[in-house]
Amino acid sequence: MDFKEREMLMASSLEEKINQSKKVIKEAIEKFGTEKLAVAWTGGKDSTTMTWLFRETCRDLSVPMPKIMFIDEGYVFEEIWDVVNRLKKEWDLNVIIAKNTDVSDKAKNVGDMIKVSSLNERNRSEIAKLGFEDAEFPFEPESYVGNHLMKTVAMNIFLEDYGVHALATAIRWDEQSARIEETYFSDRSNPPHTRVQPILHFKERDIWNFIFKYNVPFCVLYNEGYRSLGAKGSTVKMSDIPAWEQDLENTTERAGRGQGKEEIMGKLRDLGYM
Amino acid sequence: MFGFLKGKSGQNGRKEKVVVIGIDGVPCSLLRRFIEEGLMPNLAKLAAKGTLSDMTASIPEVSSTSWTTFMTGVNPGRHGIYGFMELQKDTYQWRFPNSSDIKSSTLWDIAGRHNKKSIVLNVPSTYPAKPLNGILTAGFVALDLKKATYPDSAYQYLAGMGYKMDVDTKKAQESLSALADDIEQTFIIRKNAILHFLDNHEWDLFIGVITETDRLHHYLWAALEDPQHPQHNFFIDFYRKLDVFIGEAYEKTGDDVPFIILSDHGSTAIKQEIYLNAWLRGKGYLKFMKDNPQSLEDIDGESTIFALDPSRFYIHMKGKYPRGRVAPSGYENLRQRLKEDLMSLTVDGEKVIKTVFFREELYSGDHYDEAPDVVALSHNGYDLKGSISKIQITGRSFLTGGHTRGDAVFYINRKIQATDINIVDVGPTVMSFLKIRDDYFDGVSLMKNL
Numbered sequence: 001m002d003f004k005e006r007e008m009l010m011a012s013s014l015e016e017k018i019n020q021s022k023k024v025i026k027e028a029i030e031k032f033g034t035e036k037l038a039v040a041w042t043g044g045k046d047s048t049t050m051t052w053l054f055r056e057t058c059r060d061l062s063v064p065m066p067k068i069m070f071i072d073e074g075y076v077f078e079e080i081w082d083v084v085n086r087l088k089k090e091w092d093l094n095v096i097i098a099k100n101t102d103v104s105d106k107a108k109n110v111g112d113m114i115k116v117s118s119l120n121e122r123n124r125s126e127i128a129k130l131g132f133e134d135a136e137f138p139f140e141p142e143s144y145v146g147n148h149l150m151k152t153v154a155m156n157i158f159l160e161d162y163g164v165h166a167l168a169t170a171i172r173w174d175e176q177s178a179r180i181e182e183t184y185f186s187d188r189s190n191p192p193h194t195r196v197q198p199i200l201h202f203k204e205r206d207i208w209n210f211i212f213k214y215n216v217p218f219c220v221l222y223n224e225g226y227r228s229l230g231a232k233g234s235t236v237k238m239s240d241i242p243a244w245e246q247d248l249e250n251t252t253e254r255a256g257r258g259q260g261k262e263e264i265m266g267k268l269r270d271l272g273y274m
Numbered sequence: 275m276f277g278f279l280k281g282k283s284g285q286n287g288r289k290e291k292v293v294v295i296g297i298d299g300v301p302c303s304l305l306r307r308f309i310e311e312g313l314m315p316n317l318a319k320l321a322a323k324g325t326l327s328d329m330t331a332s333i334p335e336v337s338s339t340s341w342t343t344f345m346t347g348v349n350p351g352r353h354g355i356y357g358f359m360e361l362q363k364d365t366y367q368w369r370f371p372n373s374s375d376i377k378s379s380t381l382w383d384i385a386g387r388h389n390k391k392s393i394v395l396n397v398p399s400t401y402p403a404k405p406l407n408g409i410l411t412a413g414f415v416a417l418d419l420k421k422a423t424y425p426d427s428a429y430q431y432l433a434g435m436g437y438k439m440d441v442d443t444k445k446a447q448e449s450l451s452a453l454a455d456d457i458e459q460t461f462i463i464r465k466n467a468i469l470h471f472l473d474n475h476e477w478d479l480f481i482g483v484i485t486e487t488d489r490l491h492h493y494l495w496a497a498l499e500d501p502q503h504p505q506h507n508f509f510i511d512f513y514r515k516l517d518v519f520i521g522e523a524y525e526k527t528g529d530d531v532p533f534i535i536l537s538d539h540g541s542t543a544i545k546q547e548i549y550l551n552a553w554l555r556g557k558g559y560l561k562f563m564k565d566n567p568q569s570l571e572d573i574d575g576e577s578t579i580f581a582l583d584p585s586r587f588y589i590h591m592k593g594k595y596p597r598g599r600v601a602p603s604g605y606e607n608l609r610q611r612l613k614e615d616l617m618s619l620t621v622d623g624e625k626v627i628k629t630v631f632f633r634e635e636l637y638s639g640d641h642y643d644e645a646p647d648v649v650a651l652s653h654n655g656y657d658l659k660g661s662i663s664k665i666q667i668t669g670r671s672f673l674t675g676g677h678t679r680g681d682a683v684f685y686i687n688r689k690i691q692a693t694d695i696n697i698v699d700v701g702p703t704v705m706s707f708l709k710i711r712d713d714y715f716d717g718v719s720l721m722k723n724l
């Protein structure tokens with residue numbers, strides 16, 4: 001997709017954006033079938049929007065809703081569980097919790113040390129692949145090993161166990177500059193599957209407009225000023241005013257002064273800072 | 275190389291010209307080794323005709339501080355950039371300095387005042403781009419290409435060529451080979467952009483920085499020393515490609531134009547990461563109001579010292595910080611005690627800290643007040659960190675390469691006699707080739723004795 005096309009999609013109206021997303025979802029369903037397709041849901045605003053769009057499209061096509069994957073990385077906000085449990089009931093979702101219990105069972109609290117030798121073969125080989133050679137690692141939100149095992153490995157096990165060929169995720173082009181090259185369909189190796197990314201063209205503002213227009217329930221943490229929700233412990237509030245009332249459009253304009261903070265922090269964390 | 279015949283330096287009456295190629299995080303010792311092993315033939319030729327030297331970086335030895343020291347020719351006490359993040363004193367919230375926090379003129383600001391044109395590509399800490407006489411696209415931490423680039427025509431060109439501002443380090447979560455692919459792709463685009471502007475635009479001062487080397491070192495240093503590592507060949511080949519790029523850039527420049535290569539710090543294998551705030555907590559200097567603090571907003575009033583990345587210590591002074599309780603009379607004793615404690619910090623029987631500096635030993639100028647009170651320099655391999663949430667004092671992460679202050683690179687295609695080169699000297703050296711000599715700088719031109 002070229003630069004112009006992407007700019008046009010991002011500049012289109014909310015209704016056009018919804019239709020574009022439904023088109024992508026329809027194509028995914030036709031290509032993979034609802035059995036081999038799964039939707040990644042975090043309980044956050046973006047993946048909740050995507051899940052809503054999936055429900056609508058499935059209803060239009062009279063096909064069943066694909067299964068939903070929710071990763072429990074061991075530090076999920078209570079408020080996220082609230083919205084997940086509520087929507088699971090209200091929307092009648094088949095939610096499968098992906099959790100690497102072999103790891104989480106070995107730690108009582110965040111910060112506890114886990115012995116590599118106490119883990120099963122799968123997890124031990126994943127640790128070896130990372131080049132990590134120590135005998136133990138802390139069960140911490142920021143620890144690379146813990147994060148890899150509880151997120152990536154948990155997801156991979158889910159994809160393998162359920163024979164998933166395509167996983168829909170709710171990333172957006174405007175989230176961070178590195179995402180700008182993403183496409184609606186993108187192939188992954190290890191394990192081989194296709195990522196379906198139907199809401200790439202939604203801007204942060206569109207998500208909130210959508211949520212309020214269609215009365216989509218959302219996690220209360222957004223009321224308290226969180227802009228985007230990750231694991232408890234690695235997510236910080238950017239402000240005390242509700243997310244949708246913050247200066248969303250000038251996120252990159254105000255680099256380093258409030259609104260670009262989270263992106264900068266993410267980049268710094270990737271280089272070992274913060 | 276027919277630089278002389280090309281005679282580019284004579285074009286358009288632009289007589290005095292200078293090229294600077296930055297290679298982020300490259301250690302001089304590694305270049306010497308690769309030259310010896312025959313992996314970098316272009317650099318070997320350049321080394322033979324000029325001077326390749328090791329150089330000392332800024333303190334702290336991080337890209338934001340070191341590149342800003344290069345681009346201003348003054349110490350952090352004057353340019354004001356002590357690291358990638360600062361604490362907002364009234365709220366204890368993070369603040370991330372950007373180009374408008376640089377308090378001194380940059381080399382291109384000064385060149386512009388002398389009617390010289392500059393092209394500045396991918397220098398860290400220049401985001402968002404400020405107007406200049408020439409072209410600039412900012413380096414790390416640049417968020418938005420449009421905001422990163424001046425003028426708009428340069429933005430149009432870069433957007434059109436699919437320019438990437440940085441390696442997508444998130445790829446490391448997928449796999450190291452996915453990250454390696456991204457490092458390579460980013461490098462190719464960067465190199466093409468640098469060679470394009472070098473060749474097709476007018477300039478007096480040209481600065482182009484490669485940052486992919488630093489990402490390579492952070493994530494794949496382990497691959498360098500281990501021939502069994504899946505990315506070992508990738509690491510070695512990357513340096514071959516870097517050498518080809520240096521050769522191409524030099525050929526486009528020509529022998530008669532001064533050609534400088536520098537890095538902003540060295541790199542080395544990480545033995546252990548040292549979490550200074552966890553250490554401060556253990557020593558009783560730092561206390562939080564929560565068991566799992568996420569930021570310094572959770573700092574307790576009883577705290578006397580806290581640390582910011584990578585190695586900066588701040589005394590929690592009364593009056594300076596809302597919850598600060600240290601009185602001026604307690605300041606000196608506290609710094610002394612901290613210094614002694616740091617010097618006796620050991621891990622597996624080895625000393626971690628090489629030198630402890632008090633601020634007055636390192637910094638001077640209008641922005642001295644913003645300086646950290648104490649800065650530590652570690653022995654190579656101990657990577658000092660200011661993480662807030664760490665509970666252990668030591669640990670390992672996904673990174674295998676860390677920074678060194680010594681062993682940075684300075685190269686020039688001239689024979690010079692210089693010892694103890696510091697990065698603060700590079701700016702005045704560059705400007706001396708544009709016939710701009712100024713005692714305004716803190717550094718000293720390395721050409722002054724010639």
